[in-house]
Amino acid sequence: MPVPAPPVRPPIAPGVTVVVRDEEWLVTSVDVTNDGQLLHVQGLGALVKGTTASFYDSLDDIQVLDPAQAMLTPDASPGYRRTKLWLEATLRKTPVPLSDDKLVVSTQMLADPLAYQQSAVRKALSPDNLRTRILLADAVGLGKTLEIGMILAELVRRGRGDRILIVCPRHVLEQMQHEMWTRFALPFVRLDSVGVQRVKQKLPATRNPFTFYRRVIISIDTLKQDRFANDLRGHRWDAVVIDESHNVTNSATQNNRLARILAPSTDALILASATPHNGREESFAELIRLLEPTAVTPDGRLREDEVKRLVVRRHRHSPEVANVVGADWAERKEPQNLLIPASAQEDAVADELDRVWLHPQGSSPYSGKVTQLFPWTLAKAFLSSPAALRASIHNRIRTLQAHPAPDQQRELDALHRLDKLNDASYATAGGKYGRLVSYLRAIGVAKDSSTRAVVFAERVDTLHWLQQRLRKEFGMAEDQVTVLHGGLTDVDQQEVVESFKQAGSPIRVLVTGDVASEGVNLHKQCHELIHYDIPWSLIRLEQRNGRIDRYGQKVSPQITTLLLQPSSQTFSGDLVVLTKLLEREEQAHKALGDAASLMGKYSVEAEEEEILKVLAGQQDLDEVVADVATVASGGGLAGLLARLSKAPAQPTASAANHPRTLLYTKQVDFLRDALQEAFRTPAARPQANGVGWKEYPQDRIAEFAPPADLRQRLEVLPATYLSDRKVLEDFKLVTTPTRGQEVLAEALVDTSSHTSWPEAHYLGPLHPVLDWAADQALASLSRNEVFALRGTVDVPTVLLLGTLTNRRGQVVAASFMAVEFYDPDSPHGFVTPYGTPQEMLEAVGLTGSASNPGAPAGIDKLQALMPAAVRDGDAYLEQVFVAAADSTQQRVDDWVQRTDAWMDAYESDVLIKRSEVKQRRIGVAEEKKLLASMAPDRQLLRPLAMILPADHPVAAPPAAPMATGPTLFTGSEA
Structure with missing residues (x-):
């Protein structure tokens, strides 16, 4: 016999109280699944208070408490404390509707009230969008992490942030967790290597950690692990954040595949990157596709109107930023590019590189067949440090000796000769190293001084060489000169970054590689940054400088570059190229906030290759690095982003956007x-x-x-x-x-x-303590009860809260009303709507202090008004919610139709690979399913309280209770 299908239950809305397994629960959200409605609940009953659970309506007997049957209970507490607590808790637990674009909590957090950050949040929450999808492409230093936190805080208050995943570089995991907790009271579990071990110890291997932990911060490298990557599939998120999202643009990488899994499985998607593309329109288009597949045409063209809707782009000198940052972002000093005469030993190495390798009179000794740019690799290592050059020479020698060939002896001889010259340089102080030491002393760096400096270099060998020599030079302890590079564990990297922020840190000189050039805040105690070597990339220069040149820097940061100048005229001329590169970065910083657009490569590696070609005489610098004015007025991606950054400043949010409790x-x-x-x-x-x-x-x-x-x-x-x-x-x-x-x-x-x-x-x-306190208050009433108390009303008045929700359990619209009964014998009351709960509570006199003369009498007679109030409220809601439901449904329908048309065009394009069509179809189908669940389909009406006239008689006092012991509260608090 066929198994009968489970009975179809009416939709259950979040906010309703249900009885399951003889316990009372508050429904916080509802998922519609193939197995029926999945209710996520919080316990209200004595045995389950403070606990959470999930129930399928197809498996459990779920009894929805009828609001018309709500029982009145008199409030005899001092100052109506019990009612005020219950109402405050209920309204705190009621999500702000999706259509409300006011900033209701993010402006009450520990973030400076910056208009440009608030405008980014308002754009993300715009009611014109069915969901939050945004690319925060602000330039380095503007506070994208704070913008992320503000958006997430607003989503949480709207009931759209219960399950959040943040993906960021591993060295900023703790920094991100710290910012989310200390500034926004959002607790996240951090799955770094230590966190992963905790998961393994706490959860069985078969348990999905993403269902156990509601809010997670994890690195993309950890997320690639088979356990986590497999757990992502089929898991739904309310919000996903991908920081440094330019790392997911390459469609051939695992990073991109993970991003494609995440994008359609989340309601809100927040991408963040100061360099949001690699110069190719298709890479930028890939980010836009993650946000909104139909914002890119099937043939890969960007729709500029959609890009403007989905992308926020500003820089330090954008009108919207420059007008507000003031002294909280001190302008950087004029950069110092110090030309340092090479020592005799350094000169000997430079001369050998120049005559034999870079500009040989005859053929080069280099025997490689793939590229003739290897000599410049040696030159770049030399300009970094003798230690870096030694490592490059020895690596090449090992390669040649492992696979010897007759024509390679000449190169081996040349390498050994260069190595010997470099040994002499390695053993001496050297011109550049000596200048670093004198500069550090000049700015006040010392063993017992509070002055700090960040020294950047590309090669790990240079980092350790500098660390050892500086410790000895300044007589510093081991922990006073610290190295940070990508070879350290994620925990070690985080410890170094965390320490450097603190005044009590022993670190005086942080010698770091380019792992610290992305996302790390080094400006809290430091305003001196030194480039010991020059990255042959404008992107990398900009990223490095942004570590101390960022919002919150109170002291004008000083950027200093040490440029070794050999006596060799040819080699010295090559350094002119690098000096010009530094000058162009400074010009772009002031005019564009985006140095990457000058070369149009948007990749550190690609930029370095182009600069190598310039140094090798294969290209001219002006051909490779564009003029700033040309880029600012040009077309393409650079022009589009430049136009976005020049948008006029947004008006500051009004005080009405900041309601308190x-x-x-x-x-x-x-x-x-x-x-x-x-x-x-x-x-x-x-x-x-x-x-x-x-x-x-x-x-x-x-x-x-x-x-x-x-x-x-x-x-x-x-x-x-x-x-x-x-x-x-x-x-x-x-x-x-x-x-x-x-x-x-x-x-x-x-x-x-x-x-x-x-x-x-x-x-x-949003503090968890307050959420916990609200749970305590909600559990104070027995099953399906509401308070009756006195207020500033003339007749018995029932306060009601109505919500319209979608299948995802999100509140689409809310309505607050009072039903007044001028004739107690009449079956109908008079409905008075209010725009906000504050207006409703003020109208009945609940917002001020009040004395309570005692429990009101005659509650039993007033009970008959409750069904009438619910009936009248329901009739009113059916009218007022029609427009909200139609509007939301129309936006959903428009999106689905646009998606269908886009998919038809995509599948009919013969130039697109069939595998790509299949992949896009699956992704878009998930998007459609998600969007369809946002159509409103259920209405809920909840009685909040019955307010009686101030002269309503007092009930007979109950017998005196037994003494409960002393209290340390006094006066009205007791």
Whole structure:
């Protein structure tokens, strides 16, 4: 016999209360699957309070509580504290609708209120977009990480950020985690090598870590591992961030394949890169396709109107930026390009390179057949350091000796002769190294000084050579001159970066390779950057300089380049090319904010190859490196991005965009009341049924011992932070944003600490502590109850909240209303709508302080008004939600039709490979499925409270309760 299909249940909307397995749960989100509706819930009942679970409606008996049957319960608490807590918690848990473009939480975080960053967030959240898809292509130093955090914070408040994946370079994993937590109160688990080991110990091999951890920060290299790559398939995300996204543009790489898996499996996709393409339109188009497949025509052409909608591009001197950064981004000093006469030993090496290898009178000794540019590889190593040249010579000798050929003896002889000359240079101080030492002394670097410097060099051999010599030269300890390069483990790299930010760090000279040129913030304690060698790439120069020349740099940064000048006229002339390269980077910095567009290669390796050809006399520099003015006024990608960066400054967000809490003046007031209600004596010792609550108003700090269910929510944070700051034992919270910024800054200058994670954490609106407190408040009422209390109304009034949601459980529209009953015997009330919950609460007198004379009498008689209020509210919602539903459905339909037409054109193009068509079809099909789930299909009405006139009679007082023991709260707080 055929198995009967499970019964089709009516759609269940987030926000509704359900009873499953005889426990009460709040539905937080709903996924529509092939097996029915999957409900994600939070426990409200006594046994499940503070827990989360997921239930399929096809497997469990799910009872949806009827709002018309909500029971009234009188509120006799002081100042109606119980009602205010419950209402505040309910409204906090109700997502802001997708159509609301106001910045509701990101402006209350620990980020400076910069208009250009806020405009990027508003663009990402624009109601014209069905979902958040954006490429943050701001130039180096503008704070893309903060923009990412602000967007994610707004998505969380809209119920669209429960499951978030951030993919970033491995050396900035902790930096990203630190910024998300300290500034935005978003806790992420960090899956670096240590985090991966924790996963292996905690989870069985068959368990998908992405279902266990809701918010994850991971590197692309770790994500490539078979375990994680396989776990990605079939997993849905609310938001995915790919930082340094230019690393995923090559369609032939595994990075790109991972990006293609992620893009259609997430609602929001945020890409970030200061160099968003490699000069080829197809690479930039690949990023745009990830965001919106139909924004690129089937034949690969960009649709400029879509690019403008999907891309944010500004630089230091864009109107939108220059007008607001002020003293928080000190203008860089005029760069110093120091020409240093070579020592006698260096001159001998340079002369040998010039006469024998670079500009030989006869044939070159180089026997390679693939390229004749190897001699310039030797020259580049020489310009880096004697150690780098020694490594290059020895590597080449080993290669030749491994596969000897008769015609290679001449090259071996020349290499040995060059090696001998280089040994003499290696053993002496040298002109360039000596100039580095004198410069470091001149700026104040010393063993017992606080002055710091970053020294960049390309070759690892140079880094270690400099480290050893500088330690000895300055008499410094081992940890005072530190090397950072890509060969270190991810944990070691993060430790170096983390240490260098802090005033208490022992590091005085950070000698680093180009691994630190992307994404790393080195400006907190440093404003001196020295190029010990010159990267033959404008991109790399720009990236290096951006480590200290960025927003938040209070001291004008000084960029210094050491240029070795041999006496050889020919070789010296070659250095003119490199000097001009430095000058062009500075011009591009001021005019374009994008040095890469001058060469149009958008790849470090490709730029280096072109410069090599210039040095070898095969091309002219002006042919390879374009004039800045020409690029700014030209077409193509460079011209398009230049036009985007010149957009006029956006208006600053109005104060109306920054609502605070609804019923509480401060976040700490809500937390304090929630603890008082949940624990009665929260200031008592934790062992005595309290949490040890203390407040220090002068310091604007509160502290308490987190209970077990709260500690569980914080365990995704770094174990070192939790233990060093004793977070799980005594959680310190900063109660104002000003003090929060101070505490963050103090953590960096605290010489007694070895961490930049602050001792006290800012209590922002998304803080897990407040979410936990809201759960406590929601669990305070019994099943399907609402409070009855007095307010500034003339007749009994029922407050209602209506929401329209889509199949993904996202709130499309919300409506707040009051149903007033002027005639208690009438079956109908009068519906008064309000634009915001604040307006509704103010209208009934709940936003101010109030005294409670006692529980209202006659609740049983008023109970009959609840079904009537729900019925009237439902009828009103059906009218007001029609327009919102039609508008959203029309946008979904338009997108699907546009996608269908695009796919037809794609499949009919005979020039496109069939494998490519299949891959694109699968990706677009996933996009269509995701978009279709955004069409609204369910409506929910929730009673919030019944408000009675102020003169409503008081019920008879209950018998005096038994004493519960002393409390440390006094006055009205008791």
